[in-house]
Amino acid sequence: MISCQTPSWLKDCVFVSQLAVHMAKTQTFTIQNQHGMRVQLTDLGATIMSVLTPDRHGQLAEITLGYDTVNDWLNDPFCLGSTCGRCANRIAGGSFSLDGKDYQLAVNNGPNHLHGGLRGFNQQIWQASQLQRDGATGVRFQLTSPDGDESYPGELIATADYWLTDDNQLIIEYSATTDAPTICNLVNHSYWNLSGQLDQPEVTIDDHQLEIPADHFIAVDSHGLSTGEAISVAGTALDFRQPKLIGQDVDSQETQIQLANGYDHCFLPKGQESSSPRPHATLYHPASGRQLELLSNQPGIHIYSGNFLEKETAGRHGIGLNRRRGVALETEQIPDAINHPQFPSPVLRPGEKYQHTMVLRFSVVD
Numbered sequence: 001m002i003s004c005q006t007p008s009w010l011k012d013c014v015f016v017s018q019l020a021v022h023m024a025k026t027q028t029f030t031i032q033n034q035h036g037m038r039v040q041l042t043d044l045g046a047t048i049m050s051v052l053t054p055d056r057h058g059q060l061a062e063i064t065l066g067y068d069t070v071n072d073w074l075n076d077p078f079c080l081g082s083t084c085g086r087c088a089n090r091i092a093g094g095s096f097s098l099d100g101k102d103y104q105l106a107v108n109n110g111p112n113h114l115h116g117g118l119r120g121f122n123q124q125i126w127q128a129s130q131l132q133r134d135g136a137t138g139v140r141f142q143l144t145s146p147d148g149d150e151s152y153p154g155e156l157i158a159t160a161d162y163w164l165t166d167d168n169q170l171i172i173e174y175s176a177t178t179d180a181p182t183i184c185n186l187v188n189h190s191y192w193n194l195s196g197q198l199d200q201p202e203v204t205i206d207d208h209q210l211e212i213p214a215d216h217f218i219a220v221d222s223h224g225l226s227t228g229e230a231i232s233v234a235g236t237a238l239d240f241r242q243p244k245l246i247g248q249d250v251d252s253q254e255t256q257i258q259l260a261n262g263y264d265h266c267f268l269p270k271g272q273e274s275s276s277p278r279p280h281a282t283l284y285h286p287a288s289g290r291q292l293e294l295l296s297n298q299p300g301i302h303i304y305s306g307n308f309l310e311k312e313t314a315g316r317h318g319i320g321l322n323r324r325r326g327v328a329l330e331t332e333q334i335p336d337a338i339n340h341p342q343f344p345s346p347v348l349r350p351g352e353k354y355q356h357t358m359v360l361r362f363s364v365v366d
Contacts, residue, residue, distance in 0.1 A: 026070050027128055029139045031164045036060060037362065039164050042070055045122035046141035046160040048081035048190050049073075051170070056289030056364045061196025063290065065326040068316055074123070078309060078321065079189040082122035083160055083174075084115040086145055086152045087346060088187035089266075089302060089335035090225050096338040098153065098181055098347065105151050110223040115189070117150035121158065122189070131161065136171075138163040147180065154180030156348075168363065174356035176348065184348040185333040186356055191306060191326025192292060194285035199317055204324040205305065206247025209284040212240035212301065214267035218334060222259050228340040230268060231256075238265060243284065246327060250305055262307035262324065266300040266335055277359050281329050284365065293361040296331035299344045304328040331358050 028049065029041045038060070040050035049070075052060045065080050067073060076082070094105035094113035106117040115122065124143055131138035138161055145156040156178045163171040174186040197203045216230040217238050233239040237249035237257050250262045257263070271278045277295035281303070284291045294301070305327050311320030337343040348354050 026125060028070060029128065029130070031137050031139065031162075033137070033164050033166050033168065035166070035168060037164065037168050039162070039170060041139050041141075041162055042073070043126045043128040043141055044070055044073055045079075045082035045124065046126045046143070047073060047083065047122070048162070048188065051190075053168070053290060053362045054364065055196055056366055059196070061288075062198050062316070063192060063194050063196060065191040065193065065198070065315055065321060067314075068318075076122070077313065078191070079115060079122045080315075081188070081190045083141075083186060084189050085121035085158060085184070085186045086116050086150065086156055087183045087185045087338075088115050088189075088330070088332060089185065090114050090223075092225055092336050092339050096183065098183070098338070101153075103151060103153060112223060112225050115187075119150065121145070121186070126160070131163070133163075135167075136163045136165040152182055154178040154182035156182060156184065158184075158186060160186070168361070170360040170362070172358040172360075174354070176354040177350075177352070178348050179350055181347060181349050183338050183346045184354045185337075185346050186354070187302075187330045187332045188358060189328055189330060191328050192283060193326045194283060194288060194290035194292060196288050196290065198315075198325075199319070201319050201322065204247070204322070205327045206245065206250065206324060207285065207287065208246050208327065209243040209286065210240050210246050210303070210327070211243040211282040211284075212267050212269065212303070213279050214241070214269045214301075216268045217256075218266040218268070218300070219256060220260055220265060224260060224264055226266065226335040226340070228336070228342065233267075238263070238267075240267075240281075243282070246305060250324070260307065263303045263305040263327075264307060266302045266332070268300055268334075277357050280331055283327070283329065289364045289366060291363045291365050292329075293363070294329055294331065295359040295361070297355070297357050298331040298333065300332050300334045302328070302330040302332055302335065304330065331356070
């Protein structure tokens with residue numbers, strides 16, 4: 001156990017605890033800023049286990065889906081808060097060609113490859129170290145994925161830096177290098193519910209307002225796979241250019257909503273050519289006043305409304321992870337981009353550096 005010399009309420013600090021998990025030693029880290037906001041992380045999957053933020057009355061509460069113990073993440077079917085990779089989201093048939101060579105990955109989601117395979121980055125233990133800079137405290141996680149890991153080519157060295165700032169920003173900085181051509185798409189898979197009422201079994205994200213500055217989304221087929229077609233959001237249930245409640249159209253009879261059983265689509269935020277973080281989404285819960293503004297440098301953001309969460313899987317306090325209990329906001333490369341050359345390429349080559357930044361700004365709206 002590492003503790004701070006001054007009370008954590010007054011100074012940024014990191015607490016570290018260890019737990020033996022299936023013969024592997026797993027660490028958890030709790031970061032707290034000067035306003036009392038707290039983030040808990042683990043090196044199992046470079047995972048966000050917990051985020052506590054205040055409502056408009058100053059009451060701290062949990063706003064992410066999770067489990068009671070690290071052990072529970074070992075059997076997590078939903079990647080709650082975890083880092084997904086080597087190439088997150090779906091790949092058609094688990095197959096792709098790179099430099100004239102064909103590769104076959106595991107098929108673990110219907111006919112497709114999903115979130116890195118049978119043992120993706122979310123199920124591996126990353127090496128952890130503590131970070132500090134002016135106005136922020138953080139944790140660095142690093143993972144070496146060998147050549148042939150889940151049938152991906154090349155050795156990939158991935159890094160995930162998590163920073164909590166004094167102005168209530170959680171910043172995630174992913175980077176990666178490789179010794180041979182490969183594909184890379186690292187994604188944080190946190191599910192958000194800003195109500196602060198996750199101790200109540202029936203709470204969903206239907207009463208959350210969502211805004212996405214995107215004119216187009218990527219169509220999906222009956223298996224949730226991107227078709228490669230960018231469709232205008234205008235006049236559809238997927239138009240979030242103005243804030244609207246998630247529950248307003250999540251059960252629309254439109255074909256794209258019915259195919260995905262809700263929202264499970266990649267949107268294309270404006271300004272795709274920019275390498276700097278730009279607005280991707282704003283999530284707001286009117287009753288509590290909590291707001292999350294998400295910025296990223298990625299070409300897409302995948303919105304998943306928890307359509308296939310299941311109450312049979314118990315989350316915190318033994319409460320079932322009911323359908324639509326949380327919403328995932330996944331900034332990313334466009335799904336299956338390796339098989340659609342019209343999209344930005346997910347190929348990473350020796351001498352290049354993959355860089356993915358997410359900035360999550362937490363605030364309270366009166």
